[in-house]
Amino acid sequence: MIAVRVRIEGRVQGVGFRYWVVREAENAGIDGWVRNRRDGSVEALFSGDEEIVRRMISHCHQGPPVAHVTALREFSAEPPAESGFASLPTAS
Secondary structure (H helix, E strand, O other), X not given: OEEEEEEEEEEOOOOOHHHHHHHHHHHHOOEXXXXXXXXXXXXXXXXXXXXXXXXXXXXXXXXXXXXXXXXXXXXXXXXXXXXXXXEOOOEO
């Protein structure tokens, strides 16, 4: 089990990226959250089986059809306090 926080940059807001992440994460059984950031990026926390989390991060390099990801940075993280996957309000 691992937990990874990612910052995704590019054309990732206004293209359904968060909704896509929620759907993909729920289908994969990943715990965590996703949110827009005021700087135009999307941030997410993925927690679960290492192989599944790594696959999710790999998918985020592409994102939904109209997104254009230019950068994705990974950070080690603590697992979320609760199970499930949520879309959170925009953060600074």
